Amino acid sequence: MTRRMPAWVAPAALIAVAAAEGALTALTEISETTPVDVAVTVLAVLALVVRDRWPLPAFAATLPAAVLPGAIVPAIVALYSVSARYRSWWLLTGCGLLAAGSLAFPLSDVSETFWTTDVLLGLIYMTMTALAPILLGQFLHTQRELALRLEEVKQAREHERRMDAQAILTQERNQLAREMHDVVSHQVSLIAVQAGALQVSTRDPAAKDASENIRKLSVNTLDELRHMVNLLRASGTPATELAPQPTLTDLERLVEGSAIDARLVGSAPSTVEPAAQRAIYRTVQEALTNVRKHAPGASAVVDISHDDTDLTVTVTNTPPTRPALALPSARHGLVGLHERAALLDGKVHTGPTPDGGFQLRLQLPLHPVSS
Structure with a gap:
């Protein structure tokens, strides 16, 4: 059985990568690194901790680090969080342009001729860098919505299956109720009628008492049968609770x-x-x-x-x-x-x-x- 990775591992890894990038950037240009650069880099890394809860403020907090020391990983990660949360393309376009503009500042220092000879290449690089986390966030957002829709479809099918089973069960109960009413009630009614006739015609006191008991038991049985038939017919409906119960x-x-x-x-x-x-x-x-x-x-x-x-x-x-009689x-x-x-x-x-x-x-x- 494959064990799933704990949920905290991926966010912690991203924060570690962002912190490592900030440290390497500072060490590479240690002579030009200022306290402000260190402060904005630390702020950008710490903003990633709360990016799931407040994606927009976290994204805004990462932009200074991309502009000044050139730490771009926090901005990319925060932009992904914004895209994973929101669907508004106006908002995502604005955030993407801010990210692309922030990335242009460190790249403009690479070469003095960057803006004259490689303008097209720079635009493509900045656009793709900002577009990648947006597309990834939207993809995962769509995946989550699709999973929810599939779960809703699954629940709907399960509900339909239960309703079909309930309909079949109700049909069987109705058929059983008809059989009980047509067969059993007919036989018991005959017993009650014959017992009543015997009670009237006989002069033996013992036979008269026995026939009276038989008639009473038959009537009680018919009454119980009527309640049972009503209960069977009402099973699975709100009318079930209306059926009399002893x-x-x-x-x-x-x-x-x-x-x-x-x-x-x-x-x-x-x-x-x-x-x-x-x-x-x-x-x-x-x-x-x-x-x-x-x-x-x-x-x-x-x-x-x-x-x-x-x-x-x-x-x-x-x-x-x-002696007891042999009864079924x-x-x-x-x-x-x-x-x-x-x-x-x-x-x-x-x-x-x-x-x-x-x-x-x-x-x-x-x-x-x-x-």
Whole structure:
């Protein structure tokens, strides 16, 4: 892996080159060097330190060094900084003419015939010397702008890709919602209708109670299905938050409508966050469903307790009193409870009790509701 050069190395190298040029200029013409020459050279080198922050003042501070002792490196570096910062060609042309004019002073001392015999060559040299840092600065300026544009294009394409994926997901959710509504609701509606008919026609009290429970459970299932279909159709849109979600206030109704001998003990604090309330509701719902399916005739206790840091929900059922019926199951219920609890930094523990029953315990950390 190639290591990148630290950002301070290049500026420090340029300042060192400018300082070396100033020192060599003074040593070459030591007999003609004055304190003013030394002062303007030092000022020009120090101006390069702040050229990124104040490019125009730094450029102006380097011009005396180019005129008097003939130190041209600071002026060239400062002119590059001006070009890298600004886009105005009027400003850059003016700075370039100032730099070219400043460079002409030391060159005019090379030969007395410079302005008569080599005027064209001198003009070309001065122009190219001043034009080079301007063009380099503009090139790097354009490169930075191009990099920003490419990053914007990349972000736009990524946003478009996410929107396409969201559109596909929304289409799949709508299709799933239609399937659930057309197939599941039809079957459950038939169960509710037949249970209601059985309740009216039968004279057996036990059968009448059973049919009433079946009808209530079917109605509740249709209501839950309607909420789920609405949630699927609204997913990915602002309407998602409008979909009704169960809270702890619905637990009592859930326990009473479970069609088993169940009771609710204890209560949760009012500061439980909404996500935790939904997790508790779904956990109790899954536990009571499993009691109905796998422990017919058993009773259950839903116990809610908490301390300063944790909230614990325990659902314990007694052993079944009659054989369980073979019902279809995807065996994803407990896995889903573990995943839901893990998202809230909680844990789910399940296992048999010593008397032959079963226990499910959900433990969640308490977090106050954000206002």
